[in-house]
Structures are given as C-alpha cells and as structure tokens.
Amino acid sequence: MNPVFLPNSASRKLTCVISPIGHFNDDLLQHISRHITETYAHCVSIESIVNRIDFAYDQNRNQYHSTPILDKLTKVLKPDISKVIALTSMDLFIPILTHVYGEAQLGGKSCIVSVARLKEGLENGNSQEAFHDRIIKEVLHELGHTFNLLHCKDKSCVMHYCRCIRDVDQKSNCLCRYCKVLLNDQLKLSQELNQNL
Numbered sequence: 001m002n003p004v005f006l007p008n009s010a011s012r013k014l015t016c017v018i019s020p021i022g023h024f025n026d027d028l029l030q031h032i033s034r035h036i037t038e039t040y041a042h043c044v045s046i047e048s049i050v051n052r053i054d055f056a057y058d059q060n061r062n063q064y065h066s067t068p069i070l071d072k073l074t075k076v077l078k079p080d081i082s083k084v085i086a087l088t089s090m091d092l093f094i095p096i097l098t099h100v101y102g103e104a105q106l107g108g109k110s111c112i113v114s115v116a117r118l119k120e121g122l123e124n125g126n127s128q129e130a131f132h133d134r135i136i137k138e139v140l141h142e143l144g145h146t147f148n149l150l151h152c153k154d155k156s157c158v159m160h161y162c163r164c165i166r167d168v169d170q171k172s173n174c175l176c177r178y179c180k181v182l183l184n185d186q187l188k189l190s191q192e193l194n195q196n197l
C-alpha cells in the first residue's frame with residue numbers, strides 16, 4: 001500500500017487574528033478565541049494590527065465610521081492570514097444608521113465589533129459574564145458575514161440581525177443547522193484558497 005503523501009501546504013491551518021484596539025481583558029480575548037476556533041475551525045492569534053482609528057472619527061457624530069477601518073485592516077493584514085476581527089470600545093456607525101454593533105466585509109477578510117453599546121442594561125451586580133456573552137455573539141456574527149453568511153430568520157441563530165440589545169440577549173452564540181451547512185461550503189473554499197497561496 002502506498003503511503004498517503006501530504007505536502008507541507010496541506011497542513012497549513014487557516015488563521016484568524018483578533019486585533020484589539022486599546023485594552024481588552026485577557027480572559028475575554030481567550031474566551032473569544034475558543035469560540036472562533038470552535039465555530040469557524042480557525043487558529044487564532046491575538047495581535048493589534050491597527051492601533052489607532054482617529055482617521056475614521058466623525059466630529060459631527062462623535063462616532064467612528066467603521067467602513068474605512070475595515071479597509072485599513074484588510075490593507076495591513078498579512079496575506080497568509082484568513083480573517084481579522086478588530087475590537088473597539090469606541091462607538092461605530094455607518095452613514096445610514098445611528099450606530100452599529102459591528103460591520104463586516106461580506107465574503108471578505110475584515111470585520112469589527114464595538115463593545116460601546118453592549119453594556120446596556122447591565123450596570124448592576126454581576127454583569128461581566130453577560131457583557132462577555134454579548135461580545136462573543138457579535139464577534140461570531142460579524143465573522144459569519146466574512147464567510148458570506150447573511151442574516152438568518154432563526155431568532156436563536158447567531159446570524160440573526162439584532163435591532164436592539166434584547167435581540168442580542170435572545171439569540172444563542174451558535175449557528176443554526178442551515179447556516180452551518182452554508183459555512184461548511186465556505187470553509188472548504190477557504191481551505192482550497194489557502195493551499196494555493
């Protein structure tokens with residue numbers, strides 16, 4: 001029997017970078033890493049590839065425009081890295097909306113999540129866990145878009161579109177069965193592209 005020959009590139013793992021803008025709790029970052037690996041089968045490295053986002057600041061709105069930040073992330077990302085998720089505590093917007101929890105390049109490499117509004121209603125007592133749960137859901141949601149996943153009608157699916165914080169709390173941190181199937185197709189494509197780099 002012939003041994004199966006696997007060229008080096010066949011074992012190359014897909015990698016996602018978590019790029020914190022400013023300081024984020026280490027436990028939170030580790031927790032996010034685990035969820036990204038479980039959901040999207042990527043290795044995760046934590047590395048600030050964009051430290052300042054002043055260029056995206058809008059004085060009139062006192063918020064940051066997320067789209068140019070995504071462009072910048074894509075520009076500075078090393079070509080062998082598959083995805084990047086940036087985290088910021090600054091409030092984000094896109095021109096047609098008052099604010100966004102995050103934004104992603106559909107089928108692209110970059111996405112960002114703002115935690116600025118994810119503390120809503122959590123001021124009392126033991127709220128850290130609930131705050132972190134919300135962040136994880138939004139991270140998995142925005143990353144899902146980079147895998148071409150669209151908004152899902154299933155209210156418990158992490159790809160469900162959230163208009164308010166109650167919607168975030170109501171959904172789970174998992175993809176529904178339907179979204180999982182779509183993701184698997186995308187992961188196969190990503191793997192193939194990765195091998196051909």
Ligand SMILES: [Zn+2]
Nearest residue numbers: 141145151161
């Ligand atoms: Zn979305």
Ligand SMILES: [Zn+2]
Nearest residue numbers: 152157176179
């Ligand atoms: Zn779904």
